[in-house]
Amino acid sequence: MTATREILWNIGSAPVLALYILMFIPFAVLAFGLARRAAMWRRGQPDESRTGHWGARLKTALTKSIFHGRIIRANKLYAGIMHALIFGGFMILFAGTLIVLLEEDISVPWFGYSFYRGDFYLGYKLVVNLGGVMLIAGVLMAFARRYLIKPAYQETAADDQLVLVYLLLLAVQGFVVQALRLAVEGDPWGPWSWVSYPMSLPLAALSEDTLRTLHTANWIAHFATTYVLLAYWAYSKMIHPFTSLANVVFRRLEPMGALKRIPNIEEAETLGYGKLEDFSWAHLLNVDACMHCGRCLEYCPTFNTGKPLRPRDLVLELASYQADRGGIWSGEFGGEHKTARHRWGRGAERELIGAVVTPAELWDCTTCGACIEHCPVYIEHVPMIVSMRQHLVLERGEFPGELTPTFNNLERFGSPYPMPQTQRDEWTKRLEQPVRRMAELEEGEEVEYLFFVGCLGSFDERNQRTTLAFCRILQAAGVNFAILGKEETCTGDPAKRVGNEYLAQIMAEQTVETLNAYSFKKIVTACPHCFNAIANEYPQIGGHYEVIHHSQLIDELMQSGRLTLDPDSAMARGKVTYHDPCYLGRYNQVYEAPRQAVGALAGVELVEMARNRNRSFCCGGGGGRMFMEEQRGERINQARVREAIDTGAEVLCAACPFCMTMFEDGIRGVGAQDDFQVLDLAEIVAGSMKVTSESQ
Amino acid sequence: MATLRQHYELLSVAIFVVGVLLITVAEAAARLDWTRAFGAGAITLGAIGVGVWVGLGQSARLVALRQRLAGVKQPIGLTILVLTFLPAMLGLVAGLLGLARDPDGTGWVVLTGALVLALMLAATAAAFAIGASAIRSAGPLSDEAGER
Numbered sequence: 001m002t003a004t005r006e007i008l009w010n011i012g013s014a015p016v017l018a019l020y021i022l023m024f025i026p027f028a029v030l031a032f033g034l035a036r037r038a039a040m041w042r043r044g045q046p047d048e049s050r051t052g053h054w055g056a057r058l059k060t061a062l063t064k065s066i067f068h069g070r071i072i073r074a075n076k077l078y079a080g081i082m083h084a085l086i087f088g089g090f091m092i093l094f095a096g097t098l099i100v101l102l103e104e105d106i107s108v109p110w111f112g113y114s115f116y117r118g119d120f121y122l123g124y125k126l127v128v129n130l131g132g133v134m135l136i137a138g139v140l141m142a143f144a145r146r147y148l149i150k151p152a153y154q155e156t157a158a159d160d161q162l163v164l165v166y167l168l169l170l171a172v173q174g175f176v177v178q179a180l181r182l183a184v185e186g187d188p189w190g191p192w193s194w195v196s197y198p199m200s201l202p203l204a205a206l207s208e209d210t211l212r213t214l215h216t217a218n219w220i221a222h223f224a225t226t227y228v229l230l231a232y233w234a235y236s237k238m239i240h241p242f243t244s245l246a247n248v249v250f251r252r253l254e255p256m257g258a259l260k261r262i263p264n265i266e267e268a269e270t271l272g273y274g275k276l277e278d279f280s281w282a283h284l285l286n287v288d289a290c291m292h293c294g295r296c297l298e299y300c301p302t303f304n305t306g307k308p309l310r311p312r313d314l315v316l317e318l319a320s321y322q323a324d325r326g327g328i329w330s331g332e333f334g335g336e337h338k339t340a341r342h343r344w345g346r347g348a349e350r351e352l353i354g355a356v357v358t359p360a361e362l363w364d365c366t367t368c369g370a371c372i373e374h375c376p377v378y379i380e381h382v383p384m385i386v387s388m389r390q391h392l393v394l395e396r397g398e399f400p401g402e403l404t405p406t407f408n409n410l411e412r413f414g415s416p417y418p419m420p421q422t423q424r425d426e427w428t429k430r431l432e433q434p435v436r437r438m439a440e441l442e443e444g445e446e447v448e449y450l451f452f453v454g455c456l457g458s459f460d461e462r463n464q465r466t467t468l469a470f471c472r473i474l475q476a477a478g479v480n481f482a483i484l485g486k487e488e489t490c491t492g493d494p495a496k497r498v499g500n501e502y503l504a505q506i507m508a509e510q511t512v513e514t515l516n517a518y519s520f521k522k523i524v525t526a527c528p529h530c531f532n533a534i535a536n537e538y539p540q541i542g543g544h545y546e547v548i549h550h551s552q553l554i555d556e557l558m559q560s561g562r563l564t565l566d567p568d569s570a571m572a573r574g575k576v577t578y579h580d581p582c583y584l585g586r587y588n589q590v591y592e593a594p595r596q597a598v599g600a601l602a603g604v605e606l607v608e609m610a611r612n613r614n615r616s617f618c619c620g621g622g623g624g625r626m627f628m629e630e631q632r633g634e635r636i637n638q639a640r641v642r643e644a645i646d647t648g649a650e651v652l653c654a655a656c657p658f659c660m661t662m663f664e665d666g667i668r669g670v671g672a673q674d675d676f677q678v679l680d681l682a683e684i685v686a687g688s689m690k691v692t693s694e695s696q
Numbered sequence: 697m698a699t700l701r702q703h704y705e706l707l708s709v710a711i712f713v714v715g716v717l718l719i720t721v722a723e724a725a726a727r728l729d730w731t732r733a734f735g736a737g738a739i740t741l742g743a744i745g746v747g748v749w750v751g752l753g754q755s756a757r758l759v760a761l762r763q764r765l766a767g768v769k770q771p772i773g774l775t776i777l778v779l780t781f782l783p784a785m786l787g788l789v790a791g792l793l794g795l796a797r798d799p800d801g802t803g804w805v806v807l808t809g810a811l812v813l814a815l816m817l818a819a820t821a822a823a824f825a826i827g828a829s830a831i832r833s834a835g836p837l838s839d840e841a842g843e844r
Contacts, residue, residue: 172820
């Protein structure tokens with residue numbers, strides 16, 4: 001006797017006929033929804049950077065999405081495993097259904113060959129039962145997370161509930177149908193169905209007629225449920241397996257820190273995103289790819305300090321608006337909830353900025369990149385926000401008043417400060433040894449490092465101390481370096497992040513022209529914003545340089561023994577905590593060099609803040625925020641300073657002039673200036689050197 | 697373009713009709729059961745064709761249909777919920793009732809079965825309640841709902 005079962009056991013011709021014919025409805029409804037969405041994405045602008053490199057794209061999709069590489073993370077084990085169980089269980093059951101179809105509709109009628117028997121059948125039963133258990137376990141974990149664990153960033157709407165409810169029902173029905181058949185047939189190999197077999201034993205005590213009636217009813221209900229889910233798929237969060245996977249495949253392959261340049265800006269018809277049709281098609285796909293998980297909120301400085309901007313909600317607002325404009329239902333179940341995804345139906349003719357997304361949301365963003373870094377499906381919140389800022393600045397001339405002097409200073413002086421270019425290298429006079437300018441080098445001479453000082457390091461009193469300390473380190477280690485001096489101008493980063501692309505392009509082109517005039521091996525800078533612009537954005541305009549951050553060079557000099565440190569230095573003593581600057585860490589993955597440098601100092605105990613490395617919390621100064629007033633919610637810099645103080649450290653080690661400025665202000669804001677201080681890594685190391693003078 | 701789309705819509709419907717015929721033949725004559733796969737494929741293809749071509753267009757009728765459906769989504773949702781949940785819940789309850797009739801099998805396996813049935817019934821009942829509550833909350837969009 002060979003192990004197998006009769007497919008469509010106890011099912012007459014009529015239900016089978018109905019099953020196949022009614023299949024039309026869910027597939028047509030699903031195709032309609034997908035077509036409408038595709039039509040919406042096609043309204044977007046072209047973006048050539050989203051295609052090509054198919055091997056890399058498919059590899060990412062496979063490893064990061066299908067195999068959950070970006071979904072299961074060290075700090076997201078519960079949610080990751082939960083998702084893997086639901087996805088894995090569903091896929092096993094889906095494959096199981098396909099196998100039955102293959103046997104019943106192709107293999108046997110076409111070739112007279114049955115593979116659904118013997119060992120294969122027994123293995124199939126084992127695995128399919130496992131799939132059902134995985135799906136049920138994953139759904140129960142999801143319910144527990146929503147109703148018991150309740151992460152602060154998660155919200156539950158009817159759509160979330162319905163999707164889970166129907167997935168659970170699908171798996172339960174499968175077991176019930178199987179158990180009812182086993183109860184009647186009493187297969188000797190029944191125990192291979194290790195979940196439904198024990199269920200079948202109590203059922204077997206009932207009459208056969210009852211069991212058969214229940215079996216037919218459950219079989220029909222099972223397919224009805226499948227059809228309901230299939231039809232609902234394109235109009236609910238269940239769309240995400242399609243859109244998220246597509247989003248991962250078509251993700252940007254350029255560095256995360258490189259914002260796209262508006263090409264031929266003088267003749268561009270539209271500047272930035274002022275309406276949905278201005279978005280690139282990939283960004284329209286982005287907003288539909290959101291699965292509402294809220295991971296973008298967990299380390300978001302605006303969400304965590306009570307500001308209007310919530311990256312997930314911004315994306316969902318755009319998705320709802322897109323649904324309105326595309327004439328499609330989306331997330332409609334749950335109108336009572338005041339959540340972003342239920343703002344659909346507000347009208348397709350609303351103004352994008354103002355009625356859909358508020359200017360406050362756009363201007364509150366610090367561009368820290370925590371949302372992008374933690375999004376499992378690579379949604380690009382920051383580039384979309386900056387593009388909408390571009391529209392406000394360049395097309396409408398609407399921006400916070402505090403930015404007016406910044407723009408004026410950048411135009412007139414080449415820096416955000418009202419300081420003449422001639423004073424850019426005044427700080428060098430405070431050094432014991434002279435610093436060479438690139439312009440002073442002999443013809444054909446090449447330096448090892450061009451030290452790009454940056455505007456804050458050049459003009460800001462506090463950050464000049466970092467610049468001086470770093471120069472002393474370079475001089476003590478005998479590094480062959482020079483600066484641009486009066487020729488240096490802003491890289492354009494602040495202008496670019498606040499949406500003044502026109503000004504940013506002028507500044508960037510000017511800097512590239514200056515840099516290209518000289519010979520050097522590498523650029524070193526103490527400013528992660530300059531670092532990011534030069535390393536990641538300048539290649540777009542022909543500036544190709546090897547750039548390193550001062551923390552990397554300091555670490556290298558320490559490791560190679562080129563710096564002599566004083567083990568009894570009073571500069572660095574006790575506990576020090578290090579803050580990861582967003583533009584150094586998340587944007588450029590420099591996490592270890594600063595830690596190694598500080599950790600190598602005698603007498604220093606490096607302690608970590610709860611949020612560190614790619615989970616770091618912004619200082620609040622990026623994205624041009626340093627030049628704007630923080631009018632809403634708790635102050636971001638103070639929140640971060642409190643976190644640093646909570647470690648028990650006395651020193652907060654910074655590695656960015658923007659962070660330095662924000663933390664100096666934050667320390668005063670929380671009244672901790674008497675027993676807590678912020679020092680740049682260069683200051684700490686320079687203060688620990690044996691050969692040094694009054695560096696502080 | 698509209699003519700082309702209508703042309704494809706009609707073609708899709710025709711493919712669907714062919715699919716229905718093939719499925720019917722397969723069910724009617726066991727020797728012709730090989731047509732079932734073609735029938736299923738044609739129905740799916742026809743459905744996708746109709747869905748895509750209607751989806752790529754935009755008509756006033758479609759907008760009106762959407763609005764009508766939005767108005768009755770609660771009763772539709774609740775009806776579907778009851779119809780899909782009821783058989784499974786009856787099956788699980790029947791299993792528990794079967795315990796009282798002294799079922800065959802090893803004691804611990806029967807107990808395990810009873811436990812699984814009870815847990816599944818509890819989970820299904822809870823899911824039904826959550827689903828009903830979710831659908832009931834999906835009333836027509838009020839002016840306040842979702843207001844910023």
